[in-house]
Amino acid sequence: MQILWAPWRIKFIKTHKKMRSCVFCKKIKSRNDKKNYVVYRSQHCCVMLNLYPYTNGHVMVIPYRHLKNLSELSCEELLDLFSTVTKMTEVLKKVLKCDGVNIGLNLGKAAGAGIEGHLHVHIVPRWFGDTNFISVISETKVISQSLQETYQLLSKEVKNCDT
Numbered sequence: 175m176q177i178l179w180a181p182w183r184i185k186f187i188k189t190h191k192k193m194r195s196c197v198f199c200k201k202i203k204s205r206n207d208k209k210n211y212v213v214y215r216s217q218h219c220c221v222m223l224n225l226y227p228y229t230n231g232h233v234m235v236i237p238y239r240h241l242k243n244l245s246e247l248s249c250e251e252l253l254d255l256f257s258t259v260t261k262m263t264e265v266l267k268k269v270l271k272c273d274g275v276n277i278g279l280n281l282g283k284a285a286g287a288g289i290e291g292h293l294h295v296h297i298v299p300r301w302f303g304d305t306n307f308i309s310v311i312s313e314t315k316v317i318s319q320s321l322q323e324t325y326q327l328l329s330k331e332v333k334n335c336d337t
């Protein structure tokens with residue numbers, strides 16, 4: 175019996191295992207963008223609708239590479255990531271006519287990251303009075319527009335956007 179000793183494989187196997195269980199990696203790898211609500215793809219990242227949105231039009235900008243920290247991204251990836259954040263912000267303002275936008279990253283579990291291993295930038299459109307009595311009293315968010323409808327609106331507009 176021969177034993178193949180390849181300790182360098184461990185790192186690959188561990189990373190690969192993590193990537194395979196990552197919901198973002200799965201959607202990035204899949205080309206069914208409509209089903210996965212991938213609104214837009216740039217060279218190094220993509221924009222996905224959040225399936226459990228804080229508000230209508232809540233999207234996430236996600237680098238293709240499975241990385242935990244901003245410092246692991248190359249300058250080119252960082253530029254592409256924040257150019258896409260800028261572009262999507264303009265699209266959200268135009269399409270959803272929001273009064274403001276929250277942009278943020280939750281890095282690490284302590285900071286509230288839901289999917290910790292794969293960094294992503296949240297863009298949350300805000301309107302005056304959007305935290306109404308229902309969400310304050312019952313902590314239930316009322317989402318007035320369906321995901322499909324939002325997907326159609328945003329993916330259409332982002333194609334026409336030059337920002």
Ligand SMILES: [Zn+2]
Pocket residue numbers: 193196197198199200239240241291292
């Ligand atoms: Zn991932």
